[in-house]
Amino acid sequence: MRNGFGISMNKSEETISISNNNGENLLVLLEEEQRKSGYLSQEFITALAQSLDTPVSEIYGVISFYSFLSNKLQGRNIIRICKNLPCFLKNSELIIKCITQELGIKPGQTTPDGRFTLVLTNCIGACDKAPAMMINNDIYGDLTPQKITKILESYK
């Protein structure tokens, strides 16, 4: 039967996923490495391509699809400021301005000392506490310019 494309045919029960014979799953492996190393190095991608018998292009296709995965070296801490409407209504632009000034970088950039990477993101599910942001996995809500400095200080 017809079943989409770009799929590797393994003999395991879960036939058409991108996974190796140990049932390891491409996305799961990428997420683990991203958490561990902060980014996905070229060596890692090449090795993974071999062990999963999957072309590099397909793996990079997955990496570039998901906004949490990156093959570029990133800061030790990643700040994700929400830019969607509920936060926008609560003046998230002021927070963005405040953090860009504090760190001296624009969204998409990393501080020269590698301490922070700043990105703008879509709703993080804290709209009742808007404006909100995430640093690594922690969510901060009801942000004010006064709170920012203190929060940033706690990340080294």
Place this chain on the structure above:
Amino acid sequence: MPEKHIVLRNCGVINPEDLTSYTARGGFQALKKALSIGPEQIIKEIKESGLRGRGGAGFPCGLKWEFTRNTKEQSKYLICNADEGEVGTFKDHFILENDPFSLIEGIAIASYAIGVKKSYIYLRGEYHNLSGRLQNAINQAKENKFLTHVNIEIREGAGAYVCGEESALMDSIEGKRGEARFKPPFPTDKGLWQKPTVINNVETLMNIPQIILNGAAWFNQIGTERSKGTKVFSVSGDVACPGVYELILGSSLKELLINISQSDNIKVVQIGGATGRLVPGTAIDTPLSFESVLGAGSITVFNETRNIMDIVYHTMEFLAEESCGKCTPCREGTEVMKLIIDKFRCGNGTQHDMQLLTELSSAMSLASLCGLGQAAPNVITDSMQYFRDVYESLIPANLRGVKA
């Protein structure tokens, strides 16, 4: 109609880290009952209860289960959709944080009824901090022998809204890019790994234990003709008390926004997030139900000081960014719409642009592959319907009335 807690009955009452506090409130009694009455009877109860999916589409839950149960395939899957990417939605976060056990019980009952041995919880990457609590709930349930018939695994997303769409979600669990698939075949027929699959929202599954315990007749008398039970709403924006509220279906917007979350000077309300509908402040008596408007239950309020074009532009920007890019109408259309709205925002619209928006909206909703592209024009069509004067005021005076 008043607030009523069915889904949220344990939230804030039990200790979400401790199973005994859940069983003390009658936890896992429903599972026990379910195991004694058998799969057919469970599905019959769910069908009779009139429970419809809470993730946005509102598909009758019992039917979905029945389709999948009745397929000849041996391996089937159940997926709990905890991707919650819709702008302005945070109810599932609240539920998972406060009462993970009810969800586990719901999954256990559903798995037994459908005949599933493996279930997944697809948790969005942004909620990584909840996965520990959820895993703990699974472990405790397992230790207490509640999960002997099913294996529950948590899978995490990695920041892609479209992965909330069921076919994209399945591709994501398979480890691929989260791109939508064409339908048919439907997931109940060929879903995850091409096996029959049921996908249910967190809130849908939260209702299951209570329905099994109290019976279909009890659930059926709550709500309206075609919308049974309660709905959990996430209220945000220009309101005094933003937060999560559970109301009986069919309650009016007024009840929720004026009486409960205390907002005033409402210009417009966005119901159902970026793919949802706009309701002008004048239509405050609109009931919240599947017959009327509902979506995933996110309610964002905008007061009189807000600019309509900001609302439309931000929504389109979100959709353009989150489009998976597989199908032409959505990939190209969201970008074009964003650019046209930006023109209006700068006061450079034309009559011709309004015509183009109308035609484009219709093509996108007719031809897009998945719900994202099909619903993307909602914000444009609704804003053009209710705030046509705003659009017209953004056409330079010398071009007004000029036809294309």
Place this chain on the structure above:
Amino acid sequence: MADITVTINGNQITGHAGITILELAKENSIDIPTLCYCPDLPPMGACRLCVVEVAGSKALVGSCHTPISQGMVIQTHSPKVMATRKIIIELLLASHSGFCTVCDKSNICELRKLAMDMDIGLSRFQSKKRYFPIEDISPYITRDLSKCVLCRRCLQICNEVAKKRVFGIGYRGFNSKVIVDLDQPIDKEVCRDCGLCITSCPTGALSNPAQIGEEKKGTPLVIRG
């Protein structure tokens, strides 16, 4: 297999169970335009050009991937369908930054043919243009992704027929792109000279490396509008 009878444009037509609306239409010389469809390969349903109206369905239905079922009532060229297809082509033209006059494949370009069939001159939409550098380091293939319409046929042919899996899809939304390795220019390491993808490409995005003095293929197409 049992036969199934459906109504297409008012006529009762019978076909084998399991075939798609598009296949049945083809058998009966009804012309439905397609872009991402590759005959005999699994459908992708990506371009949405092949949509048709099926009674009872609110949205239009992709004919290349929807199997026929008993009693289906199908309109392949209703006004609604035609208007939608036209918009899809206009959208593709809006972001297409190829210059037809200097394109080697302009006379055999499917996008231009489709536009001509639908009486489209210039697109009414304005969009961002896709601009990418031309990749001409491979002796076997020249890629100009500015002309790519993301039909994914090269990917499908390479995966399913050539079995080389050279291409992938990278990024998402408007930024989607057919990529090679870590989004690198295509070179001879990754690709043999089978040339299947070049013949499958509907536009000038994939072509044989230019030979000096070579003539343009095909009879000249007229650009309208």
